[in-house]
Every structure is written in structure tokens, then in C-alpha cells.
Amino acid sequence: MTVIEVQNLRKAYGDTVAVRDVSFSVERGEIFGILGPNGAGKTTTVECVSGLRRGDGGTIRVLGRAPADTELRRLVGVQLQESQLPDKLSGREALELFSSFYPSPADWQALARDLDVPLATRYAKMSGGQKQRLSIALALVGNPEIAILDELTTGLDPQARRHTWGLIEAVRDRGVTILLVTHFMEEAERLCDRLAVIDHGAVVALDTPAGLIAGTSTEQRIRFRPSAPVDTALLEARPEVRQVVRHGSQLEVVGTGNLLHAVTSVLAVNDIIANDLRIEQASLDDAFVRLTGRSDSGE
Ligand SMILES: Nc1ncnc2c1ncn2[C@@H]1O[C@H](COP(=O)(O)OP(=O)(O)OP(=O)(O)O)[C@@H](O)[C@H]1O
Secondary structure: EEEEEEEEEEEEOOEEEEEEEEEEEEOOOOEEEEEEHHHHHHHHHHHHHHOOOOOOOEEEEEEEEEOOOOOOOHHEEEEEOOOOOOOOEHHHHHHHHHHHHOOOOOOOOHHHHOEEEEEEEEEHHHOOHHHHHHHHHHOOOOOOOOOEOOOOOOOOOHHHHHHHHHHHHHHHHHOEEEEEOOOOOOHHHHOOOOOEEEEEOOEEEEHHHHHHHHHHOOOOEEEEEEOOOOOOHHOOOOOOOEEEEEOOOOOEEEEEHHHHHHHHHHHHHHOOEEEEEEEEEHHHHHHHHHHHHHOOOOO
């Protein structure tokens, strides 16, 4: 069942067209990612879905309603990139206050424990990571059906980031649908069921992480140190092999299909052992570069 439907969304700020043409739909229970370089229009898109901004064109439906529908405040939890709270509010006060807005809130103490939110610290005194963890907890405290998380792990150290991924998966396992904006390829690959790659205000690809990677290249590279000299013509004679390159004592074989089987069977017939064998395949980074022409996501 579709819970978020965005069709031909457009939004400009004066002369700057932030979102040119964005369409995607999110199914109940999935973690749907929006990935793209800086300034691609990701935040503007999710702000329109959250009802915080109005698009100039296109349609958005969240649980069948228009984003501004007040009923959605109860059903959708939002964690935004730069949430600002009053400086004097402590973690405990913020969680207590927010949970009082909802008819059946989550156990905020358990959330604070899971996310390591400092309860006694005032907002102004919190580190960037602590503020971030508090804002994630606030997005989840109302027990929402949908959680919208923008750059949820930016500013967290790698360990805290991995811990947060586990928490997000646990939230999804409770049936919450998650719309996630991220810069991090590893995060997108690990967490998202499907991804929309946005560039210059438009969706340039929409697929599973594995589908995006497969669309990039089916080519593989195998590197190894042969235990004895190899007649490279024997490898090149195999249809799976496109190229064999020597790098000192190492051989690199580039090809497609069941390349590993092709290489190991040639070596086995010739009593050669492949030492230090490594296989390289296309990654989500490669897919991102192909789709956006940029070498990183702007971290
Ligand atoms: N309030 C605003 N007023 C004017 N221009 C804006 C505003 N917010 C965003 N923009 C511009 O709109 C474009 C898209 O911005 P947006 O924040 O949606 O992108 P983003 O993909 O989320 O980027 P980032 O990864 O840097 O957060 C950018 O050119 C940005 O400078």
C-alpha cells in the first residue's frame, strides 16, 4: 500500500528552482532513501512532504491526505536537518513536552536510553551529536506511522551512526515507514529498501541499492598473485574475460559473467594457485558518480 505519493513536485525560492520535477512513491513498511549531492533539492522535497513548505506545482499525498492536513501531525514524525529548540530546555523536558502532544506516545525514557540522549543537559550545552540524537528521539516520540529523517546521522561518530542504523531498523520492524534523506552511501546501501537519486531538482534514478549498482556496470575485476607464470592468452581465450593486465607480480583480469569460475578453472588446469585473490565489483559510489557526474555525495 502506498503511503506517500509525490507527483511532479516543483518548488522555487525566487529565481532558484530547488525542485524541478520530483516524483516517487513510498510503500508502507519500507525505508525509502533520498540520496543526492549538496543543493540537489532533497531537504526541500521532504519539507514539502512534511507540510512545512508548499510546493509550487505537482501533488503530494501522505496517507491519502494533503501534507498540510493537521491530522498528519499525529501520524508523521519529522526530524529535520537543523531543528532548533529553546536553549534552556533539557533533554528530559523536551521529550516530556513533545510526548504530551500525542494521544499514544512512545516510552520516551526507553527512546532516550536507546539513543543515548542526555536528559539533564540543556539544549544549548549539548554537542552536535547529542542535539542530533535528541531530534531523532523527538521524531519518534509520537509513535508515528511515518518517520521523516533528514541527514539523521550527520555529525555522529561512526560508532554512534551504526548504533542509530540499528535503531532505525528496529523502528521499521515495528511497522513504521521511513523516508530518509542521506549523504552517506554506506547508510543508503545498508538501510534503504529503495532509493531515489536526486540531482538538480529531479529524480535521476529510482531503484533498490542493488538495482542501482547493477545498472552501473556488470563488469568485475579480479586481482591475484599467481604462484607460477601464467600464459595470459589462456585467460584471454575465455569469453568471460575482456582484458588481462599485469601489475608487477599481480595479474588483473577484467570481465563479466561468471568470471571467477573462468579464471580459477584456467589456473586449476595449469596447477597455478591464485594468492591474495580479491574481487572488485561496482559499488553504490560508482552508481552515484555515473548518475550525477560527481565523485562524492558532498559529505
Ligand atoms: N529557504 C531558501 N531560500 C532560498 N534558497 C534556498 C532555500 N532553501 C534551499 N535553497 C536553495 O535550493 C536549492 C536546493 O536546496 P536543498 O536544501 O533542498 O538541497 P539539499 O539537496 O537538501 O542540499 P543539502 O544536502 O546541502 O542539504 C539549493 O540551491 C539551495 O541553495
